[in-house]
Amino acid sequence: MAARRLGSRRLRVLLLLVQLVAGRCSAAGAGGSAPGGLSEPSFIAKHEDSLFKDLFQNYERWVRPVENLKDKIKIKFGLAISQLVDVDEKNQLMTTNVWLKQEWIDVKLRWNPDDYGGIKVIRVPSDSVWTPDIVLFDNADGRFEGTRTKTVVRYNGTVTWTPPANYKSSCTIDVTFFPFDLQNCSMKFGSWTYDGSQVDIILEDQDVDKRDFFDNGEWEIVSATGSKGNRTDSCCWYPYVTYSFVIKRLPLFYTLFLIIPCIGLSFLTVLVFYLPSNEGEKICLCTSVLVSLTVFLLVIEEIIPSSSKVIPLIGEYLVFTMIFVTLSIMVTVFAINIHHRSSSTHNAMAPWVRKIFLHKLPKLLCMRSHVD
Numbered sequence: 001m002a003a004r005r006l007g008s009r010r011l012r013v014l015l016l017l018v019q020l021v022a023g024r025c026s027a028a029g030a031g032g033s034a035p036g037g038l039s040e041p042s043f044i045a046k047h048e049d050s051l052f053k054d055l056f057q058n059y060e061r062w063v064r065p066v067e068n069l070k071d072k073i074k075i076k077f078g079l080a081i082s083q084l085v086d087v088d089e090k091n092q093l094m095t096t097n098v099w100l101k102q103e104w105i106d107v108k109l110r111w112n113p114d115d116y117g118g119i120k121v122i123r124v125p126s127d128s129v130w131t132p133d134i135v136l137f138d139n140a141d142g143r144f145e146g147t148r149t150k151t152v153v154r155y156n157g158t159v160t161w162t163p164p165a166n167y168k169s170s171c172t173i174d175v176t177f178f179p180f181d182l183q184n185c186s187m188k189f190g191s192w193t194y195d196g197s198q199v200d201i202i203l204e205d206q207d208v209d210k211r212d213f214f215d216n217g218e219w220e221i222v223s224a225t226g227s228k229g230n231r232t233d234s235c236c237w238y239p240y241v242t243y244s245f246v247i248k249r250l251p252l253f254y255t256l257f258l259i260i261p262c263i264g265l266s267f268l269t270v271l272v273f274y275l276p277s278n279e280g281e282k283i284c285l286c287t288s289v290l291v292s293l294t295v296f297l298l299v300i301e302e303i304i305p306s307s308s309k310v311i312p313l314i315g316e317y318l319v320f321t322m323i324f325v326t327l328s329i330m331v332t333v334f335a336i337n338i339h340h341r342s343s344s345t346h347n348a349m350a351p352w353v354r355k356i357f358l359h360k361l362p363k364l365l366c367m368r369s370h371v372d
Helices: 001-033 040-056 252-274 281-302 313-339 351-364
Strands: 073-088 093-107 122-126 134-136 150-154 157-160 165-172 182-191 198-203 218-232 237-249
Touching: 040 073, 040 122, 073 218, 073 237, 093 182, 150 351, 157 351, 165 182, 182 198, 198 218, 198 237, 252 281, 252 313
Parallel strands: 073 198
Antiparallel strands: 073 093, 093 157, 093 165, 122 150, 134 182, 150 157, 182 237, 218 237
16 A cells, blocks of 8 residues: 555656656757747847848938949739729719739848748838839829838739729710720829839739729729820830720619600600690790700710710610700691681681692592581
């Protein structure tokens, strides 16, 4: 019995020694990963502070980051659209939310990751590094640049900058086939001050990135493609990138609340001639149709731009319908006036009038002749 107790005590002591040795080994391993008694996050932050000091101690963000003055910086440029906010036909503007994807090499921002704790990527405010002055040329609200967000800098000098921007760009609106129209709006980007020998723009992808696009309830993007061009003057050449957006209007709303009522009012004009001549409602019906068409014409005038170059077909249709309604009112007034004439108030009908309107016209119109 005593031997069993002694063996149990020895086993407990042995287990306690094993636990103490394991705890010391784990503590020694943790101390070896971060020298100086620092924890892992503090160790990385110390290297990152040292890296920022070494990179930006003598860095001048106003100077192009090239080794030779004649070297040019190649900017990989792409566009991603997140939302087509609005298309203002009246002012001929297109409002979009986009991301400007830009990437270039900065030779001043290179380092060896082994010297800084394995750090390969840092985030730097765009105001602290050199950035290309690429702007939207055909901007309509005076805001040519995007938001100043942070840049992503890699150890090999690659700088990636994707600032979001809200643009109002000019767009020539063609409303000929409104509301079944297609519009082609373009956005032209380029450097504001650098020519092609200093900064060259390379199109990253011909198609606009629409992976994060939020659908619009009135317009649908049919295609969005980019192309590169060059503008040359007497001394230099200037590269630029143009993105063309082909957008289609979704016509369901205008079909239900504009086109169908207009067609219905047009048929009402024909029904005026089926009312008896002694009914005074003939004039009331024609006048009501004319007023309704005028209201629809004013609605269209509020939507389309005030231009004499292009008139929408639906506007021409309403104008001609209003002309015919006006003529129908004149004919109705004449018919009512003739209907209420009598021998006591007017002279007898002339023989040639009787012959034309009572003998010949009824036969041509397949009507029964009314002869006294």
